[in-house]
Amino acid sequence: MSDTNGYHSGSNLERILRAGHFAVTAELGPPQNADGEVIRKKAQLLKGYCDAANLTDNQTAIVRMSSIGAGTILVQEGLEPVIQMVCRDRNRLAMQSDLLGAYALGIRNLLCLTGDHQTFGNHPTAKNVFDIDSMQMVQMVTGMRDKRVFQCGEEFKGQEPRFFVGAVESPFAHPIDFRPHRLGKKVKAGASFIQTQLVFDIEAFKKFMDKVCSLGIHEQVYLLAGIGPLKSPTMAKYMRDNVPGILIPNEMIKRMEKAGEPWAGKSKDELTAEDKKARTAAWQDEGIKICIELIQQMRKIKGVSGVHIMAIEWEKAVKPLVEGAGLYPRPVVPDASTVSAQPA
Amino acid sequence: MIVAEQKSLDEIKKLVGSAQKVLVVGCGTCVTVCFAGGAREAAIVAAELRMSTKLDGSPKEVTDVTVQRQCEWEYLDEIAPKLGQVDIILSLGCGVGVQAIAEHFPGTWVVPGLNTKFMGLPTEQGVWAERCAACGDCILGLTGGICPIARCSKSLLNGPCGGSLDGHCEINADISCAWQLIYDRLNSMGKLEVLMDIQPPKNWQTSRDGGPRKIVREDLRLDKKEE
Ligand code: SF4
Numbered sequence: 074m075s076d077t078n079g080y081h082s083g084s085n086l087e088r089i090l091r092a093g094h095f096a097v098t099a100e101l102g103p104p105q106n107a108d109g110e111v112i113r114k115k116a117q118l119l120k121g122y123c124d125a126a127n128l129t130d131n132q133t134a135i136v137r138m139s140s141i142g143a144g145t146i147l148v149q150e151g152l153e154p155v156i157q158m159v160c161r162d163r164n165r166l167a168m169q170s171d172l173l174g175a176y177a178l179g180i181r182n183l184l185c186l187t188g189d190h191q192t193f194g195n196h197p198t199a200k201n202v203f204d205i206d207s208m209q210m211v212q213m214v215t216g217m218r219d220k221r222v223f224q225c226g227e228e229f230k231g232q233e234p235r236f237f238v239g240a241v242e243s244p245f246a247h248p249i250d251f252r253p254h255r256l257g258k259k260v261k262a263g264a265s266f267i268q269t270q271l272v273f274d275i276e277a278f279k280k281f282m283d284k285v286c287s288l289g290i291h292e293q294v295y296l297l298a299g300i301g302p303l304k305s306p307t308m309a310k311y312m313r314d315n316v317p318g319i320l321i322p323n324e325m326i327k328r329m330e331k332a333g334e335p336w337a338g339k340s341k342d343e344l345t346a347e348d349k350k351a352r353t354a355a356w357q358d359e360g361i362k363i364c365i366e367l368i369q370q371m372r373k374i375k376g377v378s379g380v381h382i383m384a385i386e387w388e389k390a391v392k393p394l395v396e397g398a399g400l401y402p403r404p405v406v407p408d409a410s411t412v413s414a415q416p417a
Numbered sequence: 418m419i420v421a422e423q424k425s426l427d428e429i430k431k432l433v434g435s436a437q438k439v440l441v442v443g444c445g446t447c448v449t450v451c452f453a454g455g456a457r458e459a460a461i462v463a464a465e466l467r468m469s470t471k472l473d474g475s476p477k478e479v480t481d482v483t484v485q486r487q488c489e490w491e492y493l494d495e496i497a498p499k500l501g502q503v504d505i506i507l508s509l510g511c512g513v514g515v516q517a518i519a520e521h522f523p524g525t526w527v528v529p530g531l532n533t534k535f536m537g538l539p540t541e542q543g544v545w546a547e548r549c550a551a552c553g554d555c556i557l558g559l560t561g562g563i564c565p566i567a568r569c570s571k572s573l574l575n576g577p578c579g580g581s582l583d584g585h586c587e588i589n590a591d592i593s594c595a596w597q598l599i600y601d602r603l604n605s606m607g608k609l610e611v612l613m614d615i616q617p618p619k620n621w622q623t624s625r626d627g628g629p630r631k632i633v634r635e636d637l638r639l640d641k642k643e644e
Pocket residue numbers: 548549550551552553554555556557564565566567
């Protein structure tokens with residue numbers, strides 16, 4: 074087995090969390106084309122402002138550049154990737170072989186998800202896979218890492234893929250009482266970190282975390298709370314009403330509406346292009362302000378080890394968020410290879 | 418039961434094509450109960466086909482007959498005498514029935530009049546819902562008698578996913594979330610601890626993924642060698 078100094082993978086994200094720093098990850102959406110420049114540009118927006126960037130895997134079942142392909146570009150750019158992998162598109166053979174390849178390409182963090190159903194995406198007539206589920210994927214990849222066995226139980230020789238393995242949980246999806254337990258199951262399966270669905274309702278989230286802590290789960294896993302800036306009151310209401318597991322308190326929606334008030338009296342046709350631009354900017358400023366407050370509150374919640382910023386198609390927002398929350402510059406924790414080996 | 422739905426008359430006409438003499442064969446079992454291909458439906462489809470081809474100016478000779486069970490060869494023998502007088506059979510049986518006819522009468526062209534949908538049950542008058550996907554290794558004992566293979570849109574064994582909301586599945590507000598149902602049932606029976614175990618990956622070999630399936634019961638075979 075390779076020398077890992079007691080780390081699972083020794084990735085930057087793992088080192089930051091292990092050192093007790095409040096971690097920041099950010100989402101980077103790969104493009105719906107083969108242009109690597111898109112990834113490079115987005116990487117430049119995030120570099121230095123997060124400890125690792127998540128690359129989504131055909132998010133909402135829409136074909137995009139693969140997370141492994143995009144992740145490899147991030148490695149070249151010096152921004153650490155967390156590749157996401159969903160159960161919808163690959164069976165256990167494809168998952169394992171792609172992960173062997175991903176490790177060989179220098180990828181060290183993996184997030185295991187179920188994946189949105191394909192009816193949401195641009196290929197609703199596709200056949201789905203769902204050979205194994207996200208919990209079983211976590212078991213499979215930690216088995217490959219820790220026992221050097223494939224899912225079938227067969228041992229293999231040579232380099233094992235050593236990923237820092239994460240999973241997700243949606244604290245407010247139903248049945249709500251089961252969610253902390255399901256998180257516990259993912260930890261039992263071997264997940265080292267958890268990234269949550271977007272959280273806006275801090276009070277509800279605190280209750281969830283109380284339960285997580287009372288079960289002792291927070292001592293076995295690093296939990297990164299999902300946060301993201303609202304772009305407009307319409308977007309906020311859309312998410313509240315249409316995305317399962319997203320709760321947005323009314324006051325927050327009112328704050329967004331208030332930000333757009335100077336333009337509220339005008340009808341659609343009366344608004345000039347300038348007006349619209351100014352209104353968008355006012356909404357975005359308020360969205361970022363709210364989000365910074367959320368991060369600050371998250372830092373005080375027991376069991377929360379960091380935040381995962383999902384600024385969907387708005388990667389530019391990450392810099393002001395991280396700076397505004399006092400999380401810049403990001404800490405540097407020396408590479409595992411430069412730390413003296415700990416006794417086994 | 419096997420639940421099926423009739424194809425449109427347009428599609429049926431395309432399938433029948435230029436054949437002149439058509440025998441519509443209904444089935445007296447599952448598809449009768451789900452009002453898709455019983456004696457009544459066979460008579461209606463035959464009449465529609467007669468009328469419609471007459472209006473098109475090329476009337477076809479269409480007759481109908483309904484057997485008790487299309488999916489067993491012995492019940493098909495009663496239509497054998499009619500085969501000399503027809504060019505094509507339009508089967509209103511499920512996919513098994515259509516194939517039973519094709520296998521039993523190698524010289525007769527048969528086309529399907531139904532789309533076979535699923536194994537399920539009527540939940541109310543006029544509504545049928547899927548219940549079993551014939552995975553070949555039943556796990557209902559772990560899930561309070563509610564099947565996650567057939568009824569969870571992602572066939573999760575460690576559900577529910579993050580898309581479960583207000584009792585319905587993320588794909589459609591008309592579809593119940595199987596895992597919410599499982600959770601509620603285990604909860605009401607005081608058996609939630611069952612859900613705390615991680616279910617291992619399923620062996621899909623017993624399912625269609627293992628190739629076409631077959632059961633051989635030596636104890637029941639007639640051509641068994643006598644001692
Ligand atoms: S577990 Fe398999 S056999 Fe049992 S009901 Fe579900 S699909 Fe059918």
